[in-house]
Amino acid sequence: MKHFVIVGAGQAGATLAETLRKRGFDGEITMIGEEAVPPYQRPPLSKGYLLGDMVLERLFLRPAAWYGDHNVTLLTNTDVTEINAAQRSVTLSNGETLRYDKLALATGAEPHRLPARIGGTLAGVYTVRSLADVDSMKSEFAPGRRVLIIGGGYIGLEAAAVAAKLGLKATLVEMASRILQRVAAKETSDYFRRLHSGHGVDLIEGVGVEALLGEGRITGARLADGREIEVDFAIVGVGVAPRIALAEAAGLEIENGIKTNAQAQTSDPHIYAAGDCASTPLNGAQVRIESVGNAIDQAQIAAVNMMGGAEAYTPKPWFWSDQFDVKLQIAGLNTGYDHVAVRGEGASVSHWYYMGNTLLAVDAMNDPRAYMVGKRLIEAGKSPAAEMVADVSIELKTIMAAG
Ligand SMILES: Cc1cc2nc3c(=O)[nH]c(=O)nc-3n(C[C@H](O)[C@H](O)[C@H](O)COP(=O)(O)OP(=O)(O)OC[C@H]3O[C@@H](n4cnc5c(N)ncnc54)[C@H](O)[C@@H]3O)c2cc1C
Numbered sequence: 001m002k003h004f005v006i007v008g009a010g011q012a013g014a015t016l017a018e019t020l021r022k023r024g025f026d027g028e029i030t031m032i033g034e035e036a037v038p039p040y041q042r043p044p045l046s047k048g049y050l051l052g053d054m055v056l057e058r059l060f061l062r063p064a065a066w067y068g069d070h071n072v073t074l075l076t077n078t079d080v081t082e083i084n085a086a087q088r089s090v091t092l093s094n095g096e097t098l099r100y101d102k103l104a105l106a107t108g109a110e111p112h113r114l115p116a117r118i119g120g121t122l123a124g125v126y127t128v129r130s131l132a133d134v135d136s137m138k139s140e141f142a143p144g145r146r147v148l149i150i151g152g153g154y155i156g157l158e159a160a161a162v163a164a165k166l167g168l169k170a171t172l173v174e175m176a177s178r179i180l181q182r183v184a185a186k187e188t189s190d191y192f193r194r195l196h197s198g199h200g201v202d203l204i205e206g207v208g209v210e211a212l213l214g215e216g217r218i219t220g221a222r223l224a225d226g227r228e229i230e231v232d233f234a235i236v237g238v239g240v241a242p243r244i245a246l247a248e249a250a251g252l253e254i255e256n257g258i259k260t261n262a263q264a265q266t267s268d269p270h271i272y273a274a275g276d277c278a279s280t281p282l283n284g285a286q287v288r289i290e291s292v293g294n295a296i297d298q299a300q301i302a303a304v305n306m307m308g309g310a311e312a313y314t315p316k317p318w319f320w321s322d323q324f325d326v327k328l329q330i331a332g333l334n335t336g337y338d339h340v341a342v343r344g345e346g347a348s349v350s351h352w353y354y355m356g357n358t359l360l361a362v363d364a365m366n367d368p369r370a371y372m373v374g375k376r377l378i379e380a381g382k383s384p385a386a387e388m389v390a391d392v393s394i395e396l397k398t399i400m401a402a403g
Pocket of ligand 1: 007008009010011012013032033034035041042043044045046078079080081106107108109128129130155243246274275276277289290291292293295318319320321322
């Protein structure tokens with residue numbers, strides 16, 4: 001009987017196992033995850049779960065019984081420590097060796113941390129990647145306490161919103177000249193700056209954190225402009241790195257993550273990769289898309305191709321973020337944009353990214369219809385004129401038809 005092994009029990013790993021069974025794979029499946037729990041969704045970790053709005057059971061992607069019912073052997077609390085590609089086997093932290101016919105790497109990403117020499121390892125300094133991370137910081141979220149959030153990307157902003165909602169005093173420090181600089185246009189940064197400032201979050205942009213201060217436990221921070229602030233705890237949200245160590249040690253090609261071709265296959269034909277750890281070809285580059293949608297779609301392609309298929313993965317990027325009462329929905333990838341058309345004003349607004357006349361991406365704030373229309377246009381390769389998009393007297397359905 002064939003044996004497929006999946007390394008990593010997260011969003012991509014769970015989708016791989018599920019797709020293999022759905023598509024009729026009747027061999028053995030072993031999924032190995034280093035965390036203590038079955039696969040769960042990460043987005044609520046910085047949103048509803050952190051806020052206390054969502055119970056633990058709702059985080060899990062499948063009920064615990066699903067794995068046994070589908071004959072998937074799930075090993076939790078277990079690390080894969082080595083891949084022996086020549087022998088087609090993996091070594092586990094419990095000393096066992098498992099042989100595979102096909103291997104899927106779904107190892108995700110790990111958050112960047114601040115170095116110990118600037119206080120990054122003080123007690124009370126957290127990252128937000130795993131359920132264990134969030135469970136360990138939850139008791140810090142008591143009204144009146146002071147939290148420092150380092151990094152103004154989506155996760156940092158979401159954590160700041162939760163903190164403010166729960167009555168904490170949140171200070172967010174972003175080293176770049178504006179929040180969301182790496183991922184969004186100035187217009188989107190401005191929107192979220194207004195939102196956070198309006199809810200009492202103290203946003204400091206264009207200033208780095210020089211050091212976290214404290215003896216054993218954080219009590220404050222010194223900023224690059226010399227300012228010192230007192231805090232009770234800190235959250236570091238300064239991006240992630242793909243988990244490539246296993247693949248690299250096994251001699252797989254690495255390019256912006258574990259390099260895969262359009263079939264989600266790595267440089268070893270028996271090994272596939274999907275999700276945050278993997279890069280895929282798009283427009284002549286190897287791109288890595290850190291999102292649930294990407295993890296699902298790429299894992300589905302990997303599963304089908306592990307069974308002998310030859311399907312190609314065409315990324316259709318989408319993403320969302322919840323902050324205060326705003327739902328941001330993003331379609332497409334804005335890489336290379338040279339101008340932005342703004343549609344609407346106030347709380348419901350959308351930003352449409354163009355490269356020349358080509359529509360690349362849409363950020364829709366509290367405007368699900370603009371998101372849907374933008375997404376459909378981008379996926380169909382259609383580009384309505386930016387002037388038309390910016391004119392709210394022209395209805396979205398007309399824009400859809402004109403694209
Ligand atoms: C706080 C937070 C909020 C987010 N919000 C959004 C959002 O709003 N929208 C969105 O689209 N995306 C969001 N994301 C991103 C999204 O969650 C990820 O893109 C997605 O989880 C990637 O899935 P994955 O399976 O590739 O990786 P992961 O879900 O990280 O799973 C990888 C798993 O592999 C395990 N592992 C790694 N190495 C080994 C090994 N050697 N042996 C055994 N196990 C191993 C890891 O412990 C982990 O459990 C968010 C992420 C975080 C952390």
